Amino acid sequence: MKIDRRTFALSGAAALGTLWTPRIWSEVAQTASPTRFHFAVVSDTHIIDDYYQKGTENGVEDNESILRTTERLVSARTLINSLRPKIEKVFVPGDCFHNYPSADYDFYFKNRTRIDIAKELFDGFEMPVHLGFGNHDYDVPRVSREMSHRLFAEKLKAKPYSSVDYKGFRFVHLNNFMGATWDKSSDQFNKGLGSLGVEQLNWFEGQLQDRKPTVVFIHYPLWIVVPTEVKDYGLHPLLYKYRDSIQLVAAGHWHKWVDFAHTYGPQHYVTAATRYDPNAYMLFEADSKKQTLRWMNEDLVQWSTHYAKPYKG
Incomplete structure (x- = not known):
């Protein structure tokens, strides 16, 4: 008699006297499913280091929040790691750390900086973490975009833009700092606006032509992208x-x-930041067979604020 892995797991557990609670059944069902899974979105973590100069932000709230970014990310990470069924992917749409303490590339290999601390924090997640770029992950023109890309590649193993396929879904990290609006030599230079550049736009259309169910991450809300x-x-x-x-x-x-609904075609949300609230994460259940997403903690969001209520699982 041929016994598949799931049958073996169930019969073996029964022999060991395992109590099959609803939570365990849910985990088994998740493991057995090639199309259904859960992922999280955690944005604007703004990690700092000992080189950070206190009191340099915009107002009391910003100056207070920046000093608590590490503890708040750890709190969000602890919750995400604890969830069952397990979260299988985490996506970060930029501002992984907060500005650059030096414009010297070698400085980051001679000293422990906010980039190293961010990596240690992301490494503490029990699932893969996929990073995108935010405006504070650059420092144009003091630090060239090329230097930022080198540091991200060496320290965080992340590309300027990227995609990953998982259980029938495609996840795309776009970079709205690659175009002319973030090019100091361009007459379109305006860091308040995002742009991708033709090379990235062509790459993105190539990703979309497969017509897979796709989730797109970008740092700037579409409202301020050219x-x-x-x-x-x-x-x-x-x-x-x-x-x-x-x-x-x-x-x-x-x-x-912020909920832009279908203003730009697909559903477009702007997520709050763990910098201000450790409950500012998005939790999703994805089903590629049905081609659906379910935002599991949407009802806990306090719209137009920094805040959300904690997810209980």
Whole structure:
């Protein structure tokens, strides 16, 4: 008689006298499913180090919150690690750390800085963490974009933009700092606006042409991303063109919860920041067979604020 792994696991556990609680059954069902899984979104962690100069932020709230970024990320991480069924992926849409203490590349290999601390914190998650870039992960023009990319590659093993496929879904990290608006030599230079550049736009359309259920992460909310960059070609038209396969566009940066609904085609949310609230995370259940997402803690969000109520599981 042929016994598959799941049958063996169940019969073996029964022989050992395991009590099959609903939680255990849920974990087994999750493990057995090639199409259903759970992931989390944690944004704007803004990790600092001993080189950080206190009192340099904008106002009392910002100056207080920046000093608690590590403890708040640890709190969110503890909750995410504890959840059952297990969270299988974590995505960070930028501002992993907070600015650069030096413009010298070698400085970051001679000293323990906020980049190293951020890596240690992300390594403490019990599942893979996928990082994107935020405006505070750059320091244009004092620090070149190329230097930031080198540091991210060496220290955090992350590319400027990337994608990963998992159980039938495609997750895409876009970088809205690669275009002309963040190029000091361009007459379009304006760090208040995001842009991707033609090379990344072409790459992104290639990712979308497979028509897989897709989740897109970008740091700037679409409201402040340049709609088109070459004639009528740009991020906004691409999102609208492939709106049927894009399940969600999630951004950070504003540190508050905002629902743009389907203004740009796919559902677009702006997530709050763990910098201000350890409960500011998004938890999702994904089902690639049904091509659906369920935001599990949506009812705990306090819209247009930094805050959310804690998720109890």
